Amino acid sequence: TDVTPEEMKTELAVQTPVVGDFNLDGEEDLYLNNIREANVLFARKSGRWMVVPEPMLEETDRYGISTLVGDLDGKPGIELLN
Numbered sequence: 001t002d003v004t005p006e007e008m009k010t011e012l013a014v015q016t017p018v019v020g021d022f023n024l025d026g027e028e029d030l031y032l033n034n035i036r037e038a039n040v041l042f043a044r045k046s047g048r049w050m051v052v053p054e055p056m057l058e059e060t061d062r063y064g065i066s067t068l069v070g071d072l073d074g075k076p077g078i079e080l081l082n
Contacts, residue, residue: 007049020078
């Protein structure tokens with residue numbers, strides 16, 4: 001059964017989905033690392049998923065092959081390696 005919320009249904013060629021609290025609001029976000037397309041960050045706002053512009057998560061060549069996430073610097077927040 002497909003339980004994807006309508007606002008998250010997309011035709012993107014997703015290479016790697018990553019879940020984490022990227023915007024430090026205490027809620028899980030969903031980052032989609034895409035093949036030859038812009039990456040997308042979804043965040044839950046007022047109970048609905050929406051795309052959140054995040055320049056720090058963009059790739060210039062758009063050929064990401066994998067994504068890794070973790071707290072690599074010990075500061076609040078998580079870092080993303082593409």
